[in-house]
Every structure is written in structure tokens, then in C-alpha cells.
Amino acid sequence: MQGAVFRLPAVVACAALALAGLTTAADAQSPFQSSFQSARTSSAATPAVTRAALDPALVAGRGASVAFAEQEAENASTNGTVIGPDRKAYTLPSEASGRKAVKLTPGQYVEFTLPAAANAITVRYSIPDAPNGGGITAPLDVTVNGGAKRALTLTSQYAWLYNQYPFTNDPNADLLHPDWWITECQCVPSATTPAPTITKPFRPSHFYDEQRLLLGRTYRAGDKVRLSVPAGSNAAWTVVDLLDSELVGAPHVRVVAANVLAFGADPLGRRDSADAFDKAIAFAKRNNLKVYVPPGTFQVNRHIIVDDVTIEGAGNWYTIIKGREVALPTPAPDGSVHTGVGFYGKDASAGGSRNVHLSGFTIQGDVRERIDTDQVNGIGGALSDSTIDGLYIRHTKVGMWFDGPMTNLKIRNSIIVDQIADAINFHTGVTNSSVSNTFVRNTGDDGLAMWSEKTANAGNTFDHNTVQTPVLANGIAIYGGTDNTVSGNLVADPIREGSGIHAGSRFGAEAFAGHLWITNNTTVRAGTYELNWNIGLGAIWLFALEKSIDADIQVVGDHFLDNTYNAIMMVSDWPVKDKYSITNVHFKDVRVDGTGTSVVSARVKGSASFENVDARNVGAAGVNNCGSFNFPPTGSEFSLTDLGGNDGGGTTGPWLAPWELPNTITCDDRPPVVAPPAPSTW
Template identity: 30%
Template sequence: MALGLGLAAAALVPVAAGAVGDDGGDPDSKSSKSSTSKAAGTRGAGLPYTEYEAEDGTYKGKLLEAEPTRPHGKTNFATESSGRKSVQLDATGDNVEFTSKAPTNSIVVRNSIPDAAGGGGQEKTLSLYADGEFVQKLKLSSKHSWLYGSTDEPEGLTNNPGGDARRLFDESHALLEKSYPEGTKFKLQRDEGDDAAYYIVDLVDLEQVAAPAEKPAECTSITEYGAKPDDGEDDTKALQAAVTDDQNGKIECVWVPAGQWRQEQKILTDDPEDRGTHNQVGIRDVTLKGAGMWHSQFYTTTPPHEAGGINHPHEGNFGFDIDDNTQISDIAIFGSGTIRGGDGGAEGGVGINGRLGKGTKISNVWIEHANVGAWVGRDYSNIPELWNPGDEVQFSGMRIRNTYADGVNFTNGTHNSTVTESSFRNTGDDALAVWSSKYVKDPATDTGDNNTFSNNTIQLPWRANGVAVYGGSNNKIQNNSISDTMNYPGIMLATDHDPTPFGGTTTISGNELHRAGGAFWNADQEFGAITLFAASSDIPGVTISDTVISDSTYDGIQFKGGGGNMPGVKISDVKISKSNNGSGILAMASARGDATLSNVEISGSGEEDITIEPGSQFKINQ
């Protein structure tokens, strides 16, 4: 029998008014109800759209609700839904309706429709109405959803229909022909001709998208190199030529006008020496600007594992390979990945990858259907003379959705780098990660250091964590809103994946976590909303403060041991409510270390408020 300890403390310091997802600790509230304004110091990103949950509108259809343990991986639609609820439309006339809270001229619908019988997805339509008037048919697709297999190993999943399935949702987006005012009643309805076997509507984003930006006078358009928008022809050669001229100082910057631009090769620097198994030399000293992420959009039609002759199968046939000092802004990168692993080791490509080096800035870039949104760093052994770990790399205003693995991963000694004011949804591994790997020039000095993830909104990772830190020093996880992780923590610090040691401090502050944690690895491991996992070495210097944890699937904060110790953890000004199937704070039998609590409030725990399992060498000081 576990030891339960009662806990009484003063109330948590209140969240600032106007916070994204601010619910005062109400476990039944929804997070990420965002708009264009956000009070300073609040949680989550200041997103330019307003989000509407299908179940919060009026609907004619079937409400889907997750089971109490929110099981994942066995075709569980509600578990994979925002708020763990969604609405299914089965019959003609079934619909979801809601009233807009701001003007809008665009729509994003998170939805699920069935796979094709033989796999590979299918396209169907769903009808959009505004104030009772038909607007247009929205195109929905299941090409990038539906992975099959009972294993929790991502490389073991397949595109071949049969048995259990996961990654059931994808998104459809459209710019509307006109702007609709605040108070418009929007309706998604199944009409005649909308003939999928069923439609599941999870949420809708409405946004007032600005007109396309004008070309800066100093920039040169890719059209001058022969690129043509919206014609379906491959524009890679023109894009590569423009980038190369900018890198060589022939032009000042590259301009991507509004339009759909097909890209079937990674943009990089050609290596005449052909070093490495594949050409892995990135671009440097390049500035590329677009007319806006809704307007200047690169896309590929070929899944990377089906594209012959691409420069690097793992990193795909789209996006940019960067080595140093590159600025990319106001574009979209839409890959065509369909798998991570499985089917012969196929992968879905990477939107932004490379060494990234000093001073690279990526802002207002929308990435979908990639294996990874952005992978920062290369192994030292990959062309050692080009070793150049990320330093002062900045990501801001990112919109990374529906990936098969990570959103943004800082690895290979990345330091002094940030991800801020960005949104992540439906990532297939950690939405944000620091992996201080040992594949560096000198593991004793080339450690991940002083990296910060702040003011981001993270929703629905279908595998792994909202934010993860594997080793390194002086990490900061601040003012993020994290909700609906399927199977892993909202935030995890861990020493698996053989990282360099934790050092200095790791600061977790000002975050909110809703419906986080879950069961994984054949449901044998249950993870807390925040989990410290000393798998192989120590995790020292951790502080958790000014944090709201609500409606966790299992524990609120969990200490999980292995070969390491977790000494001197400080937890202050934290409110933990409704840990449904676990404790407010759990120290597992394997855990070693100690934590001191100050101004911590725990309520509504499924088990004890504080549990120290028999045999645990972890102490909790109140």
C-alpha cells in the first residue's frame, strides 16, 4: 500500500487576467481559447486566430467523449480530440454550428474522415455555411492520417489498413472569398454529396488574415528565375538559383510572392566534394521573405520515401537545409509525408534542418505533414570541418502541425536558442525538445546550454511530450500552455537517450497543463503531467513554480527513477487539481532525491494528494 500524505497550503498566485486558457484551475475548462491579444506575462502564445471546440457549439450529431483513462492507439477518436471530446456527423443534415467572436476570412477545421479501403487516404467534402447561406465546399483528406499497428514503437506503424489505428485526425484550411463580421453563425454541415462514411469535427480556428505583403525593394523575386505560381510545375530549380545568388552576394534577399509553389528538392548548398553519404551542406547568409504564411506556400506532391534521387531520404524533398546565419519568414512549407518508419523504414522529411549555426532566425513559418518541423543540429562526424552548432537560433510565430515526429528539436550542442510565441498541434513526438546529445565535437563542453521555450501553445501531441529536455544545462520552460497529450507528460525532464549531464538550473515556471500525461508502452507505464525521469544519471537544479496543472490523466507531478538521483527539487506556487487516475504528486518506488514544497495546493486527486511508494528513496519536505 502506498503512503498517502495530506497537504494544506495557501492558494496559488492567480494567473494574470486574459491569459490564454486561464481557467482558475477549473479542470473542466478548455485551454487555448486564443485571440489576437494577450496580456503581458500570460501563458501560451498570442495567436492570431480564435479557436472553437465542436462540442461547445450547437450540433446535430453524436458527441464522442474519452474514457476516464483516455486510452490511446486503438482507434480512440475521443482520446485524440481536443478537450477529449468531438462531434461525429453520420447522416445528411448533421452539423456543428458556432458564433464567431471576431471578424474572419479564413478557416481551419481539425477533422477525421475514414482512410481509403486499401490505405493511402481519400478526399471528401464538407459544406460550410455562414448565417444560413452556403459558402463553399471544404476539401478534407485522410492521406496524412491513419497509422496502423498495435506497437508503440513509431517505426513499427504502417500505412496498411488493418487492426488498431492512431493519428486519426488531420486539418483542412481555406481562405474565404470575403471577410465575415463578428457574430457570424458558421456551420459545418454534411450535405448531399458529402459522402464520407462519417465526419468527426474536433475544433475550428477562425482568423482574419491580412492581405499579402508587398515585395521589399531590396529583394529579388523567384519569378525572375523562372518560377511560376499555381501552375503545378516544380519550382525547385528557380528557388535554388535565387537562394544561391543571395548566398553568393549577387542579390540582397529572396522574395517569394503570393502563390502555391511546388518544391520537390531540398534547398541546400551543392557540395562539389560530395562529402558524406549524402550532400549535407546547408545554406548560409541567406534572407528569404514571403508575403505571409497563408499566401506564400511551398508544397510537395511526392511522399519523401517515394521520391527518387532526392538529396537526403531522411530529411526529405522539401524545405531548407541551413548551416549558418539564415533568416526565413512569412511562408508555409507543406510536406507530403505519410509515415514515420514502417513500410521499409520510410520517413516524412524535415521542414527546416541542418547545423543552423550562429544567428539563424525563422519566423512566421507554417509547417505541416513533415516528419519533423525543425531539427537543429548535425552530428560532428557529419563533415567535421563544417561543425557549427546552433547558437542564438530563434524560432517565433511558428505554426507546426500534424507531424510524424518532433515539432522543434534543439540537439548537437545547440545553445542560447529560443522558441517563442508559436503553436504546435498533433506532433508525433515531442512538440519541443532539447536533446543534448553526445554526437558532438567534445561532449564535455559542447552541451546544450541556456535554451528557452517560452509562451508557446502546444496541443494534442499524439506521441511523446509537449516539452522534453534530455540533459544540458540552464534550460528554461516558461509561460507555455500545454494540453491533451495522448500518452506522455506535458513536460518531461529525462536522462534516457544518453544525453550529456544536466547542469546548472532547469526552470519550469508560469506554465499551464490541462489533460496531460497518459499510459504508454503497452499501457504498462503511466506518466504524470510533469515527470522527472532520472533514467541513467542525475537531474539536479530543478525548480517548478507558478504553474497550473488540471485534469491530468494520471499524476500531476511524478518522480520516476532509474540510475539517477533528483536532488533539491523546489516546487512553489503550484496548483494541482483533479489528477484523475493518480496522485497530485507521486514519488515512485524507483525514485531517489528530494523535493521541497512551498505554497502548493492539491485537490480532487483520484488517489492520495501525495504518494511515496514503498521502497522509494525520495523525500518530500513541506
């Protein structure tokens, strides 16, 4: 399976850089370099509850409605060190929620005040890798109000990737692709190959993981949860990013059902229960029953094939289905060299599966490396007329990957974290399906994606989801397709080679057709730095790489907050800049609060209209219009149409000045970056 990662051939990249007069990534991000606060002991009298490290009022009505309260460690009491902010890739603060975290050494702590009654917590953290890769484990003590200690065992076995795509777990590895363009090679523009040596480890990333813990009783608002690193910890440091606290209800019970225990499943996880699951499913189908998986940890080391069946757990805090990644003796026909825990519909070539309903359990994989041909996803295959509700998925390659054709799948109320690649991908001919009220954090590729490879996805919706800290690529990405919608989502803190919301004609996708509606979404701290191009992207960016984009694209009611570079970008690639265009794009009722550079960056031929697009705290010229870089005397090859009501701006005056219209060339390929202030109420 192809991941949504962008790579430029070396010669093309250098040609583009030579013309544009760009410098290297090393000096690109000084306004956002790390700052460190010295060790301190602070007091948080009122618990600071945030959403994507923002005041919840700034994102009201957007993103997933979740059962937990998020608290950032940098707002808690600690005698550790606050690290960040930093938006430069390959650093611990850049991958943290809000771009800050707290670093503890043995003997130090961070203490959170519960904002509401809670009996469960989730800790997002990072600890060092082993010197030669593979991870370590280390303890973290949890106390409430100074009471008895509960131990969390932290691990870095599922974190710390290195090198070039598709990455390695070996910090001592040489370049995986010595012929690829690498920004660290100082290739501007005299060389097209990397330097003969690189500093190792090369490009470490994907630093964080998270652990859940049931506290054993319910604590009240105002109680103090302290996370302490024991004096004897073998981790030289422990970074705590945030704590989620939650009041988990009683386990769900289904008495009349095919209970997997009756078929030999082991709730203690000592032996493999895959065969017992198969037997329970077969019995349930014969007798028109649901399958029930009670509280416990069930070991499953292969795919469970599902068709015309309902499987319910006791709740994703109670029913945990986990398995090892298992090497196959010979590669499977689809190219897999491993298998692992997962619930799979039948392949679309075999007719797919229908009437599958999965709810109320955790899927916990054992994936520690990225092998794109491996089917080691939490959910897979083709599922039509089906529902997925209330799952928690972690440590798989992709949380849910669907290969169509298939139709009418509804995914809702789920949590997907700590993935090697995407959280959810609708791939090839998925229609009339949706993802809603789902929370995604720490993916190794796109958070939510629709990829219309070979056959168009059509009539799908990503609605009211939250995507935080995708390490690579985009929060939400749409690759071609017809009549799809992205609405009401919250996307925060994309790290590199992508940004918040993306629509791209690339990866062999079918052309955009009909409409693409991108409405009422909020992005924050997006507009990342594109390491391959050495330029800043937009929080929302459209990319015409393999075809022109001329479908009706409506961007309405969206808010782009605290953009590292641009808020909006429309771009093509250098070899096809005179071949493909972007047209028929309409921005309306949009708010832009803070840009490091421009509101709009155009690096393609085409046009777009703007109506009631209000901006403030704009760091550079409101419009950076390079067109397709031919600089004809008639003006830029990209035209902006002012439909009125486009107010505000920044240090350079109105963001959409009359003299810029319709196609004045205002190209500054590397405008100085001005770090915007924190977002505030409009």
C-alpha cells in the first residue's frame, strides 16, 4: 500500500531551487526555534483544560466530542523543564501537542489538577530509544493526592523511526536511498546527491507514545494526579506531553450472545484466542446472535475475517484484543510478509463483506516498522452497509484501511493513536461512507485520507473529527474523487511534508470531479515547512501534480489559526507548472488569525475567488502570487477575484489590496517569517 508521502527527484528539486533562489532548511525556521524554561515549580490553581492546546472556546462546535478532558503538561505544576515551542521537524517539542511539553529527569514530577471526576487517565509521553534501536522500558509512578503509587511501564519500542521513507528502526543505518534529494545535503544548487556522510542518527522522528490507566476508583474535581519519574529510572529523561482524564462507565454486558469465552477464548491473554473468535462468529451467524467479547485481554495474532456479523465488546477500556506481529513463512499474494491482529472484511475481488458491526473494544497491534505491502492494519478489507463504533486502535500500521469498491460504511466515536502510517484511509472506490466524531493522534502519515487510486471515491464525508500531531503528511488529505465533503473537523500540529487539510492530484488518483466541499473546519499551528521544496506550505493546500484541478471546490466557514507559514496555498510542481492548473476554487466566510508569511500563496496557474475572507496578524504580504514562474508582462498566471468583504491584514496593510488584483505578480519566494501571536477570540 502506497503511503501519502511526497518525494522530489534530486534533479527536479535542485532545478526548482536554483530558479527560485532558495536557501536550505537549516535557516528556515528561526522565529519558531526552541526556547527552554528553566526548572521551576508552578501552581495551577484552576485546571487548564484545552482542545488541541487551545482555549476550547476558540474551537467550539468543531472536532470530535470526546469523553476525556485534555490538559497540557506545560500548564501543570512541575519541577521539570518546559521544552518548546518549536515547529522545526525532528525535535521533541515540535511533535508535542501545542509544540510544548515537560521534560523530567529521575526524581522530578509533573502534577495535574483534575477538572472533573475521573477514574482513568491517558499519558502521552516520550522516553529515549535504546542506543542501537528497538526501544527501552522505564517506570512512571502515578499518585493521586499523595496516596499509594500505581506504576505505569513506559516504552519506546513503538516510537523512534529514523532515516528516509519508509524509515528504519536502526539509528546507525546508512541512507536508505542515497540517490534521493535530501535538504541536509546543502544542494543549492551545485550538487544533486547527498554529502558522502551523514550525522547519525539521521532524522529521528515519531517520538511519542501513550499509555492508558484505570485508577481503580473515582476521584473528584480538584484532586491532584502526580506523574513522577523514580530516582532509579533507566530513562535519562521522560517527556510528558499531556494528560487526558476521563470518567469511564461500567462495562457493557450482552447476556444473550455468542460469548467468546464459551468457545475457548482466554481473557488473560496467555494463549492465542483467534480460533475461538472464529468459532464464536460461526455460531453467531448460524443462530442469528451477536458475538460478545467480555472484559479481558485476548491474544489474537492473525486476521479475524468478518462478514454479516456483529461483534460487541464491554467497552474499549475493558475489552482489549492484542497480538504480536508474526512473520509469514512466505510472502502472501498481496505482498505481505507479516500478519497480526486485525478484523478484515473479505477482499473486494471476492465480493467484500456486508452487514458487519464492530463496537466497544480495543485493537492493540505490535507494528514497529513501516512495510507498505504488509496488511497489519486494525481494520481492513471491504466492508459495505457496516458500522464501526467506539473502538480504540493503537500500534497497528494503519488503524483502518479499506480497499473498495464498497459502500455505506459508517465509522464513529472511535480513537486511533500511535500509528506507523495513516489512521483511516478510504482507498479505491469507497462510496457514500463517513468518518465522524473520531479522534486521531500521532499518525506516521495522513490522519484521515480518501485516495481515489484507479477508481474514484464518491459521496464520502469526514465530519467533526479531531486530528492531532500527524508526524508526516497531512491531518486530512483528499486525493481525487467526486462529491466528497470535509466538514467541522479540527486539525492541529502537523509536523512535516504536509499540513492541515490537503487536496491533491497525485499518487495516481482519479481526477477531482463534481464538488469538494471543505466547510467549517479549524486548523491550528499548521502551514508546515516542506523539506523537499524548502518553502512553507499553507494550512490548507491544493496541489496539481498529475492533473489539473478544476472541480467545484468550496472552502467555506473555515478558520486557519496560528499558521506557521501561509494560511492558503495553491501549488504545482516545477516539471508540470505549464501543464496543469487549479481553477474553480472559492473561499468564503473564512477567518485567518496569524500567519508567519502570507494569507494566500499561489505557485500555479489558474484562479480562485475570495468573499468575506477576514485576516489579522499577517506576517508578510497578504498575497504571494508567483503564478507558474514565467513572469509574463501581462501579469501572474494565477488570478484572484475579489467578491467583497475581504477585510483585515497585518504589518503590510490590507491582505487583499486592490493593486494585487486580479493577477499582479507579487512573488517573494522566501518572505521573512514573523511568528504570529497566539490565537484569540475573534
